[in-house]
Amino acid sequence: MSVGSDLLAADAAQADGGLPGDGLIETSGADVAAQSPLQLFWRRFRTDRVAIVSLVFIVGLILVAILAPLIVRLAGAPGPNVQNTKLLDSFGDPTGPSFAHHEYFGVDPLGRDLFARVLYGARVSLIVAFIATGLSLVIGVTAGMVAGFFRGWVDSLISRSIDVLLAFPILLLALGLGAACSLGGGCFGGLLKPGLVVVIFVIAFVNWTYIARIIRGQVLSLREKEFVEASRSLGASNSRIIFRELLPNLVAPIIVYATLIIPQNVLFEAALSYLGVGVQPPTASWGAMLADASTNLSAWWYMLFPGVALLLTVLAFNLVGDGLQDALHPRGGRS
Amino acid sequence: MESTNERTRMRRLVRLLPFVVAALAGLVVAGCGSSSSSSSKTSSSSAPKMGGTVTILDVAGSVDSLDPGYWYYQTDYTELGQTTQRWLYGWKDNTTSPTPDIATGLPVVSNGGKTLTIHIHSGIHYSPPIASQTVVSADIKYAMERCMTPRVGNGYWGAYYNNIVGAQAYAAGKAKSVAGLVTPNATTLIINTTVPVGVLADANALGLPCTIPVPQSYAAKFDTGAQSTYGMHQVFTGPYMIKGAGTGTVPTSSYQPGKLLLLVRNPSWQRSTDPIRHAYFDAIDIKGGNDITVASNQIIDGSDLMSGDFAAPPTSILKQLVTQDQSQFHIQSSGGNRYISLNTTIPPLNNIDVRKALSAVIDKNALRLTRGGPTIGVIATHFNAPGIPGFDQAGGVAGPGYNYDTNPNGDLALAESYMKMAGYKTGKYTGPPLLMIGDNSVPAGNTALAIESEFETLGFKFTFREVPHATMYSKFCEVPKAKVAICPNLGWGKDFFDAQSMIDPVFNGGNIVPVGNVNMAQANNPTFNAEMNKAVELTNPTQRAAVWGKLDAQIEGQAYVIPWLWDNEVAFNSKDVNGVTWKFNGGDWDLTNSSLK
Numbered sequence: 021m022s023v024g025s026d027l028l029a030a031d032a033a034q035a036d037g038g039l040p041g042d043g044l045i046e047t048s049g050a051d052v053a054a055q056s057p058l059q060l061f062w063r064r065f066r067t068d069r070v071a072i073v074s075l076v077f078i079v080g081l082i083l084v085a086i087l088a089p090l091i092v093r094l095a096g097a098p099g100p101n102v103q104n105t106k107l108l109d110s111f112g113d114p115t116g117p118s119f120a121h122h123e124y125f126g127v128d129p130l131g132r133d134l135f136a137r138v139l140y141g142a143r144v145s146l147i148v149a150f151i152a153t154g155l156s157l158v159i160g161v162t163a164g165m166v167a168g169f170f171r172g173w174v175d176s177l178i179s180r181s182i183d184v185l186l187a188f189p190i191l192l193l194a195l196g197l198g199a200a201c202s203l204g205g206g207c208f209g210g211l212l213k214p215g216l217v218v219v220i221f222v223i224a225f226v227n228w229t230y231i232a233r234i235i236r237g238q239v240l241s242l243r244e245k246e247f248v249e250a251s252r253s254l255g256a257s258n259s260r261i262i263f264r265e266l267l268p269n270l271v272a273p274i275i276v277y278a279t280l281i282i283p284q285n286v287l288f289e290a291a292l293s294y295l296g297v298g299v300q301p302p303t304a305s306w307g308a309m310l311a312d313a314s315t316n317l318s319a320w321w322y323m324l325f326p327g328v329a330l331l332l333t334v335l336a337f338n339l340v341g342d343g344l345q346d347a348l349h350p351r352g353g354r355s
Numbered sequence: 356m357e358s359t360n361e362r363t364r365m366r367r368l369v370r371l372l373p374f375v376v377a378a379l380a381g382l383v384v385a386g387c388g389s390s391s392s393s394s395s396k397t398s399s400s401s402a403p404k405m406g407g408t409v410t411i412l413d414v415a416g417s418v419d420s421l422d423p424g425y426w427y428y429q430t431d432y433t434e435l436g437q438t439t440q441r442w443l444y445g446w447k448d449n450t451t452s453p454t455p456d457i458a459t460g461l462p463v464v465s466n467g468g469k470t471l472t473i474h475i476h477s478g479i480h481y482s483p484p485i486a487s488q489t490v491v492s493a494d495i496k497y498a499m500e501r502c503m504t505p506r507v508g509n510g511y512w513g514a515y516y517n518n519i520v521g522a523q524a525y526a527a528g529k530a531k532s533v534a535g536l537v538t539p540n541a542t543t544l545i546i547n548t549t550v551p552v553g554v555l556a557d558a559n560a561l562g563l564p565c566t567i568p569v570p571q572s573y574a575a576k577f578d579t580g581a582q583s584t585y586g587m588h589q590v591f592t593g594p595y596m597i598k599g600a601g602t603g604t605v606p607t608s609s610y611q612p613g614k615l616l617l618l619v620r621n622p623s624w625q626r627s628t629d630p631i632r633h634a635y636f637d638a639i640d641i642k643g644g645n646d647i648t649v650a651s652n653q654i655i656d657g658s659d660l661m662s663g664d665f666a667a668p669p670t671s672i673l674k675q676l677v678t679q680d681q682s683q684f685h686i687q688s689s690g691g692n693r694y695i696s697l698n699t700t701i702p703p704l705n706n707i708d709v710r711k712a713l714s715a716v717i718d719k720n721a722l723r724l725t726r727g728g729p730t731i732g733v734i735a736t737h738f739n740a741p742g743i744p745g746f747d748q749a750g751g752v753a754g755p756g757y758n759y760d761t762n763p764n765g766d767l768a769l770a771e772s773y774m775k776m777a778g779y780k781t782g783k784y785t786g787p788p789l790l791m792i793g794d795n796s797v798p799a800g801n802t803a804l805a806i807e808s809e810f811e812t813l814g815f816k817f818t819f820r821e822v823p824h825a826t827m828y829s830k831f832c833e834v835p836k837a838k839v840a841i842c843p844n845l846g847w848g849k850d851f852f853d854a855q856s857m858i859d860p861v862f863n864g865g866n867i868v869p870v871g872n873v874n875m876a877q878a879n880n881p882t883f884n885a886e887m888n889k890a891v892e893l894t895n896p897t898q899r900a901a902v903w904g905k906l907d908a909q910i911e912g913q914a915y916v917i918p919w920l921w922d923n924e925v926a927f928n929s930k931d932v933n934g935v936t937w938k939f940n941g942g943d944w945d946l947t948n949s950s951l952k
Contacts, residue, residue, distance in 0.1 A: 111670050
């Protein structure tokens with residue numbers, strides 16, 4: 021059992037105005053009931069209505085992404101890559117939204133249904149958001165913990181590497197990698213194939229550094245705590261201390277930071293696709309749709325729907341992230 | 356000429372070019388090298404006004420080089436070729452055959468077509484810093500010779516000057532000069548060839564920038580090393596010169612690649628000696644790096660502006676021009692096409708029936724819509740373009756009559772029947788995915804996606820990549836080793852009004868090279884190769900048109916490529932500009948005859 025695994029609850033309770041040691045006791049009204057850290061978190065989080073609405077939106081978006089084929093079929097719309105030139109005028113300009121013909125969001129310059137493409141585009145955004153963020157977290161947390169725990173030359177090596185990576189102009193680096201790996205067989209002997217994999221790699225490659233820095237700072241503090249000393253005195257190995265004692269106490273910052281970088285990653289994917297080095301066509305991507313739409317401004321629907329979808333998604337993740345931050349670190353206050 | 360940035364490159368592949376169909380009849384003028392009666396147009400009937408400054412807005416990188424020996428693209432010709440230099444033979448804005456410019460008349464042909472004698476005008480002065488020096492025949496000889504050296508990077512000398520006596524030896528460094536270029540006096544140039552060369556005898560291939568005079572006494576010091584720097588120090592014979600270049604060096608304040616090019620009047624040029632150029636503007640400012648939509652709107656709503664190195668505006672603006680602002684735009688056949696190449700060395704494309712199936716299934720109307728619809732071109736049924744001799748002989752607009760060319764909307768049933776003939780029992784392809792490399796620019800990317808989608812109806816699967824335009828050519832489609840099965844975004848344009856420049860580079864097996872290969876289908880039919888090699892020697896225009904037309908039809912019968920559009924050039928200007936287009940240059944501007952109102 022983890023010696024320090026209750027720290028989150030203790031910290032939370034302390035931050036809530038209680039005294040150290042009474043974090044597990046809730047004394048509202050006549051009933052006195054013990055609450056788990058999760059219950060405490062949820063009690064605070066649910067009071068944030070904006071965050072709740074945003075969370076509902078994200079859950080809905082995930083369901084929409086998963087069920088996109090079904091929804092498109094039920095709506096009577098064609099698939100996302102079905103081209104229909106009958107929906108273009110004699111200049112090749114696309115037609116706008118029409119409920120009569122099930123083109124709820126209109127079509128693009130290839131006559132493809134935008135309703136279907138926006139829904140399928142959510143898949144790309146969410147896949148990138150979660151996988152790239154997950155990879156960033158795994159690399160960043162591991163590197164941060166190792167650097168903070170071992171200090172010395174290990175810390176120097178990792179920290180200087182982070183400094184070097186952070187010194188790169190991130191977008192240009194991503195553009196360069198994206199462009200190089202989008203050709204032919206990809207990069208590193210075909211390990212990185214053009215398309216979504218490159219985008220995820222680029223984002224993970226760039227983002228882990230921020231997480232690593234934050235985690236390193238937390239670990240530098242935690243490694244001096246008594247529960248770590250206690251664990252060490254009981255003969256725990258370094259890996260056990262890192263992954264069984266320290267890691268559980270980093271859950272709060274990890275969760276908060278993850279929810280904040282997810283929208284960044286969604287935007288980053290959109291930016292790379294907008295600039296032509298992201299997801300390969302004909303895969304639907306909001307960023308790529310916005311790029312195409314920018315050359316056909318008269319088709320307002322072409323920019324509006326993927327744009328709104330991107331805006332709402334990023335906003336929702338940001339608001340949920342803020343809500344989580346407030347719930348997990350109530351002293352912080354929202355800026 | 357190959358399509359590079361979506362604008363036309365003279366000869367090797369048209370970089371791009373979109374264009375229209377409005378007047379089919381006008382497009383089909385075949386003419387046999389004679390001047391066409393269909394004229395270039397001006398945007399209004401207002402009389403040209405002398406003076407003023409016009410600004411050209413570029414979006415795709417502007418000129419490729421300052422060196423006349425390098426110029427091969429439409430934009431090079433428009434912005435520098437016609438404006439700053441005089442050629443041995445030039446091109447009036449509305450003609451389809453060359454006009455003596457520095458020459459006094461057409462070549463005098465003798466020795467069975469193997470000797471051409473050309474006389475040139477005396478008294479044509481260069482710009483400062485050698486303003487006192489006049490053009491002599493040796494300057495033309497030196498200009499042609501330097502085109503054959505790698506340091507200049509010329510793209511067409513091999514196609515047209517290779518049969519000049521001693522050219523190959525000179526290019527290989529085995530001779531100090533080209534023996535077949537002789538200058539007995541200051542005003543005479545004699546060209547001796549090993550075989551008759553039709554496009555030299557009719558002066559078509561002498562109406563290219565390699566004949567822009569370069570004085571050896573001045574230029575030799577810049578023609579050293581791996582790459583010539585003459586372009587940055589050149590002297591001019593045309594009505595304009597790069598601002599400040601009179602010092603002997605082009606200043607950075609006047610030329611920044613892709614961003615800025617400022618032209619002012621050349622004090623040495625004399626209107627009275629120039630049969631081609633009026634030079635109404637006092638100055639021409641060329642500004643690059645613009646967004647195409649923003650630039651298009653600026654041109655339409657602004658003043659003193661003309662479209663630059665883009666073949667057509669975005670669709671929404673094209674529609675506005677066609678429906679509302681007709682006086683501001685010009686549309687005419689580019690003399691080029693758009694096509695899909697099918698690599699005949701890669702199974703199953705080595706099977707003619709598979710290639711015919713792919714030709715049959717293509718919905719050419721749908722592809723045309725990706726570029727702007729009927730306004731931007733005529734549905735193609737064979738390779739050679741309207742207005743070029745041999746076009747009618749290959750069947751004209753209707754084409755040679757192959758059944759896979761007859762339905763512009765595609766014919767799936769016919770395509771499946773060809774697939775069955777190729778051994779696919781269900782009529783659908785069942786093999787491994789094929790590599791297809793498309794162009795990621797707008798609107799080419801959409802065209803590629805439409806092509807992919809149409810091929811997929813026959814069961815084909817693709818490893819499909821969209822890459823930048825230049826990469827598509829330099830890393831994939833022009834490199835046989837890359838083993839690209841299908842290149843969907845290709846274009847080819849004439850070098851001049853002769854079908855040889857359309858057919859031979861793209862389909863002669865002798866042109867297949869490891870890098871920069873424009874025979875992307877790797878067509879290599881020994882019979883066709885021999886016929887093309889013979890046709891090069893024909894000097895009779897009627898015979899040339901007949902033979903090249905027949906070859907065009909025969910090649911279409913092999914379905915090496917799928918030509919789907921003969922496209923138009925769309926040029927447009929502000930309301931206060933009288934834009935005049937240049938037929939020779941694919942309908943782009945003739946800035947020396949355009950003017951302000």
